[in-house]
Amino acid sequence: SSAPSASAYPTLVVGSASWVLLYLALMPLDGVLIKQLVMCSGLSPWGLVLYNNVCAAIPGAVFSVLLEVGRPAQAEAMSR
Numbered sequence: 001s002s003a004p005s006a007s008a009y010p011t012l013v014v015g016s017a018s019w020v021l022l023y024l025a026l027m028p029l030d031g032v033l034i035k036q037l038v039m040c041s042g043l044s045p046w047g048l049v050l051y052n053n054v055c056a057a058i059p060g061a062v063f064s065v066l067l068e069v070g071r072p073a074q075a076e077a078m079s080r
Contacts, residue, residue, distance in 0.1 A: 043051060069078065 038048060041048070041051075
């Protein structure tokens with residue numbers, strides 16, 4: 001059995017192509033902008049690591065609470 005052709009899912013192909021083009025346009029811009037900000041920040045290498053980890057931990061903690069704890073009873077059980 002072969003995989004379905006792209007013509008079977010025309011909206012998926014159009015949506016996917018637009019996301020690919022958006023990614024290809026924005027990632028170099030993002031890379032240059034982030035590199036410029038990091039180079040001008042004056043942080044030490046360890047400071048950059050700490051900054052990166054804090055930036056990842058805050059939304060990680062928020063989404064863990066929002067998505068992993070569905071009911072208040074579960075939150076109470078986790079806090080004990």
